[in-house]
Amino acid sequence: MSRRGFLGVAAAGLAGAVLAPGIQLIEIAQAASAGGPASAGASAKVRWGMLIDTTKCAEGCTDCVTACNTENGLAPATRSTDPQWIRKIEIKEIKTGRTASLPVMCQHCADPPCVDVCPTGASFKRADGIVLVDRHSCIGCRYCMMACPYKARSFVHEPLTEQKRDVPRGKGCVESCTLCVHRLDQGDKTTACAEACSQAGHGAIVFGDLNDPASEISLRLRAATSTQLRADLRLDPGVRYQGL
Amino acid sequence: MAPALHPLDQRLFYPLVAAGGLVALAGLGGAYLMEEHGHVITGMDNQVVWGLPHVFAIFMIVAASGVLNVASIGSVFGHAVYKRRAPLSGLLCLALLAGGLMVLMLDLGRPERVIVAATHYNLSSVFAWNVFLYSGMFAIVAVYLWTMFERRFNHHAKAVGLAALIWRFMLTTGTGLIFGFLVARQAYQSAVLAPLFIVLSFGWGLAVFMIAQSALLAWNRQPLDEAVRRRMARLLGVFVAAALYLVAVYHLTNLYFARQGEFEAFILRDGGVFPLLFWFGFVGLGSLLPLGLLFHPRLSSPRGVLAAAAGVVLGAFAFLYVFIIGGQVFPLEIFPGHQVRSSFGDGAIGRYVPSWPELLLGLGGVGTAFVLTIVGVRVLDFLPRDDMPTGPAAKAG
């Protein structure tokens, strides 16, 4: 046999040896997809949103921020490198002197610029409207942080330990408010911040399904006027504010 | 007299490679520190997310695109002087691109995930397109160099040169649109950034080429023809003027819009280090001084021309610092007409102080590009030879 012939047979044999386990693997993967008692998963019939009544928001109150930090395992922020998924902003209109206080977090836009610019598709919008970061694909390029009009995203600048079981987060990835997706997926009906705000008696945050015309949030949005932040950008955020 | 095939003297070659290698190694050290401890050791934070490494990287990538201009003028427009310089231009393009991409990839929050970036593409993202455009650039320039060196394929150089020109335009447009597509930022959100970056690439690329050419020829004890130097000097002057024009248009338009007034006041007058860098760095040292040196009959000596090129490069860094970092330091305007304050720096001018790891990483990219160029010039026949007779053999290439 010639050298060329030997190489041909060897290559065929090697290819067979390399591919054979893969063929077996595909069978296994198909067999395993019958899941156990899993949750239903996100549905496109729902669009989660939030309504914040700033008239009920007190200057200096940070109940929502504390609740978010506790729920998601965030340390209280002291430095400009510390992640903040939600923060209280105090505004004062320069010409009139009118003040207001409001929490700002990821606005969960329907047309999110952060999703457009993410090179790997790690920043994505789920079927139910929640905008998330898939940290398995995030390479930490921070382009989404440049693109967000609301400074909603934070970058994890140092190694983390003691993460919450349901909120994995780590160094080198970008993160932002998840609308407590881990709670919603497991049947909970509200987010930590909304719950804390109502339990403390302020009632400034309402969370609910924007697609359900009978939900409390939909009724409130139909009853009184509300605004979206940076509405001129036509991003259609899921978070709206009253009293601004 | 035609120089030997190994132009760089051994006594110069090894020290040069060692020096460049040390700088590149320092860069890798900076990257290692950032990877190990996280970006908390840098000056970047949640407001200024892209710092000094991006300034270096974007300069090198834009210059890489522009340095190929010299080859394009040769291949596509047929100027013999530039055609002789095409190989060096191609080498510099590859070296600068490699250095710039090295800095960019090592600055990622998760550099080990570069393979994810290479296998998962969100095609609405300019970054994802850049993965194609940059790797395609390597391939096209490699083929381009091959058509220049392989005598049998010399006649393909024009077609491949045209492809490289078009690819280059797409790549630099993409670099400009990285910023141009950011609708929410007052510093960016403009279509003029695409042509601006293209024109900037012409000037920055030619300046780098002239500096590299002068240095390499001097190290090789080869003279540079005065007529060639004067042609390139005039061309650099044209590019610098064109860039200044587009930057002026960008700022004048911004000044016209009431909603951009505060931002322009910050960048041009009130922002401390940013106006200083813009006016003295980019406009003065990077544009007006070089224009004077390049066009004034008595000042355009060889040293004057080299000084002008160096000024353009320094002005480029000043421009990018103001553009990238100044653009982030200015707060996002979520509530127009309001005073804003929060725990997250809303409404406040951000603070950015470059750190050592960042500077080392940026310089490391430059060092890598330097080493690649020196090794390339030593190993293959990249240097231009102006004293060769223009016969049929020399014409093809």
Add this chain to the structure above:
Amino acid sequence: MLHIAALLTMLAALVAGSSALAGDGRTPRPVIEPATAGTQCVEPSDVMRRYHMRFLEHQRDDTVRGGVRGAKYSLKDCIDCHASAKNASVARAETNFCVSCHSYAAVRIDCFECHTSKSPKLAQGATK
């Protein structure tokens, strides 16, 4: 003819050699802490050993992008069964379940840079 015979002998030797991993006493094996007593993994050991990374890779997309939690290959459930009785973790000590095999095979995993490796179910009785 001789070449084909040599090739087949080589392939046979490779296959036979892989059986050494099944344990014929001469190859050092990792010290892996057993899972919680009385539990049964969702797949047989040999299937898990070879394909657990594929199951997890597929499941993570279902969870993160699809919102499916508590499915067959849920990482949380893996950790709950496999967490060490000593420190309630799968990755903190050298003998913990994930780390022991992965350091033996010299395959670096970054799961636990983000996911906590501790199980609260075992944490009550465990000493750190």
